[in-house]
Amino acid sequence: MSNPSILILAGDGIGPEVMGEVKKIINWYGDKRDLSFDVSEDLVGGCAYDKHGTPLHDDTMAKAQEVDAVLLGAVGGPQYDDLDFSVKPERGLLRLRKEMDLYSNLRPAQCFDALADFSSLKKDVVAGLDIMIVRELTSGIYFGEPRGIFEEGNERVGINTQRYTESEIERVARSAFELARRRGNKVCSMEKANVMESGILWREVVQRVHDTEYQDVELSHMYADAGAMQLCRWPKQFDVIVTDNLFGDLLSDAAAMLTGSLGMLPSASLGAPMENGRPKALYEPVHGSAPDIAGQGKANPIACILSFAMALRYSFDQGAEADRLEAAVEKVLADGVRTADLLADEGVTPVSTSEMGDKIIAAL
């Protein structure tokens, strides 16, 4: 049987650095655990634009469709700010999500014990926090038509369209309920059904999927603005949150920041099962390309490493190895090892990106 295949798209900014540490870990699994992967690499984002004039070449897109998992670093940087919308680095990422049909974006917001003090929230509010935000990723206002900037009378108007079909809502709802069953068995669905008809349909369909297929899971509904508030007030009230593409973008970033562990948080974007039974999948850290610290060996590779742990769990049926890798990260943090982003002002010397990777491998 051939090895499972991985396509690495390290991207821009700190992407290549943090992905460098993941490559070390992939090699470690091949050497030490007899778990080998066929790894190929390619470009996405600004670096792809620099080479090909497009943030995602068609050949790269085709490769992404073939592999068992894509690992992505980060895209974007100030040198691309003035590019036309259609070739901005982000379009490469959005094209991957859309064409691979990765409709279910899993964003854990977890607070690492060793880092609870690092949150802007009080320790008791975040210590032990472990929630999962399931964000719809292939529809909604990110992709709806009509869209664009149009002339109208003597001025211009900017238009985007929020658009959700019943089946789009159903499949992401299912994915949230399935996850909840393996966790705290609670789902909270968020929309603005008091203002938006698309939110009314969202609420109705999530409720129907619950009532017909997942009555054993506890379901509640919350308006997204109240959801933002409750996340800031007492995030531990939540287990799984399911929401649309745009609300998910804001709410998951807020939740990530609350944990104080932003440089730590991974994500998985999953599609429908392929022939081999595995979902199409892309894994990426929640943080961005951080151009201000790129190339200095300062970046925290943990989010990218934990994204690979999610790949082990969701794409490669290696739940035990995922646990092992996550435990190694926790151990290193508990030992007080810190990259520069994690330093409070206590005179601890930060380790480099690569030292952090080495420590994690040592802990494995």
Next chain:
Amino acid sequence: MSNPSILILAGDGIGPEVMGEVKKIINWYGDKRDLSFDVSEDLVGGCAYDKHGTPLHDDTMAKAQEVDAVLLGAVGGPQYDDLDFSVKPERGLLRLRKEMDLYSNLRPAQCFDALADFSSLKKDVVAGLDIMIVRELTSGIYFGEPRGIFEEGNERVGINTQRYTESEIERVARSAFELARRRGNKVCSMEKANVMESGILWREVVQRVHDTEYQDVELSHMYADAGAMQLCRWPKQFDVIVTDNLFGDLLSDAAAMLTGSLGMLPSASLGAPMENGRPKALYEPVHGSAPDIAGQGKANPIACILSFAMALRYSFDQGAEADRLEAAVEKVLADGVRTADLLADEGVTPVSTSEMGDKIIAAL
């Protein structure tokens, strides 16, 4: 000269209770400061639906257009959850905003010194916090067409449209820059220009208004997801934030919660100047109708009272009286007077809604 006119729409839930305290204060101003208002009252929201079958009667709408200021309590309650979208309590509020053309929604997120411990954030993160969120309130996805739930093939699709014209962006940007000049002279504009064309137009127009009319004000741009993060991380970096209707809904609620003073926060919704030079205006607390505690004398009237202070400032040219009222609220808080929502578990006895109002009047 006739007295300035006020239309009170107390609405549902705790609305009438908290508005009762504002009425006492209005009377106090007439008796003690020779500052009298012509006050009329009417219905909005669920109570208007119960009486008229619509959450805002045309006659009420007409009255709102005539007065110098509308004071609104809150709308909504579980008994109205199953009403048709078109007659839900919220539609009454949205109709007022739209037909009065109240495009600039001012939402201060302020942390009261006496309450800094009450936030879920660490004290140094919120103590002294004073930011102003300017939310566009009459356009965007709240009102854009097409909207609705439609049949498509063999399923339904929910559609809403985000839509901003240049002039809509211009006028709210101006309102943010004007405010900034009277505060910290800094504006941060938030959108998703990396994903939405309407965000590209937003960014471009805000920048142009800045470059042509407000070069003295410091302007920055941030993606709304990063904005949500930064609000949670270090909100004091902001002075004035300007953003669209939907982002403003989530971001201002998150910011309000961060202060720990949610039951305390007022808002002003302002339109273009009327013949008398005053803007059309509606004032309302940021909190909702809190049906769970309605009618029990437990509600905190401070947000509603501070909304009246904003009315004194923005509609009645009584900045000094607004300061006086705000100082009275701070004094009462500093004295340790607390409604039930503000109690940490320290054995302080809560005061009732009406006692809180009386204490504030005493402090005046």
